[in-house]
Amino acid sequence: MPVVSFSRREMERLWRGLSEEELIDLLDFTKLNLESFGEEVEFEVTSDRMDLVTLEGIVRCLKGISSEELGLPEYRVRRKAFEVRVGEGVSKVRPYVVAALVRDVDLRTEESLEALIEAQEKIHDTLGRKRRRVAIGLHDFSKVKPPIIYDVKRAEEVHFVPLGEYAEMSAKEILEQTEKGKIYSHLIANPENLVPLIMDSREEVLSMPPIINSELTRLTPGVRDIFIDVTGTDLKAIWYALEIISSALAERGGEISTLDILYPDGRRIETPRHEPEVMEADLDFIRSIVGLNLSGDDVVTQLLRARLGAECSDGKVRVLIPGYRSDFLHPIDLAEEVSITLGLNKIGYELPKNVMTVGKPHPVERVSRKVRTVMIGLGYQEVLNYIMTSRASLFHMVDREEREVVEISNPVSESYSVLRDALFPGLLAFLANNTHVRYPQKVFEIGDVVLIDERLENKTRDERRVAAAYADDSVGFEDIYSHLKVLFENLSYGIELEPRRERPFIEGRCASVLKDGEEVGVIGEIDPEVLLKLGITVPVAVFEVALKVPRS
Numbered sequence: 001m002p003v004v005s006f007s008r009r010e011m012e013r014l015w016r017g018l019s020e021e022e023l024i025d026l027l028d029f030t031k032l033n034l035e036s037f038g039e040e041v042e043f044e045v046t047s048d049r050m051d052l053v054t055l056e057g058i059v060r061c062l063k064g065i066s067s068e069e070l071g072l073p074e075y076r077v078r079r080k081a082f083e084v085r086v087g088e089g090v091s092k093v094r095p096y097v098v099a100a101l102v103r104d105v106d107l108r109t110e111e112s113l114e115a116l117i118e119a120q121e122k123i124h125d126t127l128g129r130k131r132r133r134v135a136i137g138l139h140d141f142s143k144v145k146p147p148i149i150y151d152v153k154r155a156e157e158v159h160f161v162p163l164g165e166y167a168e169m170s171a172k173e174i175l176e177q178t179e180k181g182k183i184y185s186h187l188i189a190n191p192e193n194l195v196p197l198i199m200d201s202r203e204e205v206l207s208m209p210p211i212i213n214s215e216l217t218r219l220t221p222g223v224r225d226i227f228i229d230v231t232g233t234d235l236k237a238i239w240y241a242l243e244i245i246s247s248a249l250a251e252r253g254g255e256i257s258t259l260d261i262l263y264p265d266g267r268r269i270e271t272p273r274h275e276p277e278v279m280e281a282d283l284d285f286i287r288s289i290v291g292l293n294l295s296g297d298d299v300v301t302q303l304l305r306a307r308l309g310a311e312c313s314d315g316k317v318r319v320l321i322p323g324y325r326s327d328f329l330h331p332i333d334l335a336e337e338v339s340i341t342l343g344l345n346k347i348g349y350e351l352p353k354n355v356m357t358v359g360k361p362h363p364v365e366r367v368s369r370k371v372r373t374v375m376i377g378l379g380y381q382e383v384l385n386y387i388m389t390s391r392a393s394l395f396h397m398v399d400r401e402e403r404e405v406v407e408i409s410n411p412v413s414e415s416y417s418v419l420r421d422a423l424f425p426g427l428l429a430f431l432a433n434n435t436h437v438r439y440p441q442k443v444f445e446i447g448d449v450v451l452i453d454e455r456l457e458n459k460t461r462d463e464r465r466v467a468a469a470y471a472d473d474s475v476g477f478e479d480i481y482s483h484l485k486v487l488f489e490n491l492s493y494g495i496e497l498e499p500r501r502e503r504p505f506i507e508g509r510c511a512s513v514l515k516d517g518e519e520v521g522v523i524g525e526i527d528p529e530v531l532l533k534l535g536i537t538v539p540v541a542v543f544e545v546a547l548k549v550p551r552s
Contacts, residue, residue, distance in 0.1 A: 013109070076256065083261075084099045101426045134231075149201070153197060154193055164215070170309050388408070402422070430443055442470050447465065518548075
C-alpha cells in the first residue's frame, strides 16, 4: 500500500492543528493509517482510495469524519474553456489524453507544491504502473497559449529545455542522457522513433509524456493557474487520475475549467467529469451487511460524513459519488462505507452457527513436503533459485535448444529477463559456482516453472517440479535413476523410461520419464562439453519431473 508524507505545517494551514491522539482517533473512521507524526506526517493509504494520496484529499476526508463539512464537496466549475486537439499519430505510441485547467489555486508555499508533487508521483507509481498506464503533467498556465495539441513528432526534430536543465536538448538527447529519459524511454519506444508531445498553439513544447515536462511551464510557489494533462494507455485510469488532481487543487480554492478533447476519429469528450455518479441500494441490504438495525437517517448521516451525497426514501438509499472515488462497484461498497464511518469497533460480532472450517496445506504443498523429505533422506541438499533468470543461463550456457518462454518487457537486469521453463539449468549453474567444494555434490530444487500454454486465457501456466543433480567422479545414469526410482516409490508412482534425444544430455544416456503412460520429465547424463564450458570437471547426472497434482 502506498505511503505518503506531507508537511504537518501545510496540513494545519489547510485545516487546523491536531494532536497525534486526535488524528489517530479520526483515522479510525477512514482507510488511512498513521505511520509517523512530527514535522512530517506520514500516512499509509489503501490501494482502493487513491484520492487519499493527496494532502487535500486527506483533509477533505477528515473534515467529513469530524462532521465539520458533510456531503459532496461543492467546487466552482466553468465549462469548456478551450480545446485539446489529438493527432492521429499518438495511437501508435500513447493513445489517450485528458486535461483540465484549474484557476486561482492557493499554492503560495514551497510545502504546498511539494505536497502536490508527492501526490503526482504516488499516482505515477501505483495507479500509473510506473507511468506506463498513467502520467500526469502539471504546468504554469500563464506560460501557455491555448488551444493545446497532443501529437507525435520524430525525436530528432524536437528541441526544448527539459525540466531541471538549463540548455535546449533534442528529444533524442533527453531520452538518452537525462535520468528520467533513461528510466522511462522504453514506455514510448517504437520503430518510427516518434515521441508524444503536449504543445500549445505556438507549438511550444509543454511536455514529452510520460518522460518529462518542459522548463518553460515549471511550477513555482505562488502559481495561480495550473493546466493539467494526463496521458496513458487506459482511458478510464487517466480520467480517474485527472479527477483526483483537479479536485485536490479545487480544495485549495481553485475553479475547475473543463476542456474539450477532440480525437481524430471525431470523438469529443469533456474532461474532467463534473457530474457525480448515482448508485442505489436497499436500506434493508445495508442493514443486513452492517449487522445493525439502522434507520434511513442513520445511514444517510454516515454517508454524508464520508463526503458522499445521500438521501433515503421508501427504503431506498440514493447515493451521489464524486469522480475522484473509483472504489464503488456494487451496493456492498456503500455498506462498507457506512461501516467504516460508523466505526467498526461499534459493530458487534456473532460467531457463525454450525460452521467449522480448518485450514490445510494445498495438495501440491503436501506432495512437495514429501518429496523434500525423500530427497534429503537420499543425501541431497536443497537449493532455492529465482524463478526469474536470463536466456543465457536457461539456454546458451547449458546448450539447450531455445524455445518460447515468458519474457519481462522491461527487465531491471538482463540476469532477470525471462521466467524459467526448467529447473535443472539452475542446478548446473549452482554446481559451476561450487567447484571448489569437495565431491560428491548432490543438490535438488522443488519449485515452479512457467510454460507457454495458448489454450489458457493468460496463455501461460505454472507447474510444480522437482529437479536433482548428482556430481561425482564416477556418477552415471544408473545412479541418478536409482534415486528417481526411490522417489517415485515413496510417492506410490509407477515409473517407465523411454529413450530420448535432447541437448544437453549425452545421446544414448537420456530418457523421458513416464507416469501412467504420460511424459512427466527427463533424466540423463550431461554432455562433458557442456560441463567443461561451465567449469565442471566431473560427470553430472540430473533428473527433472513434474509433480502432477491438481492446483486450484
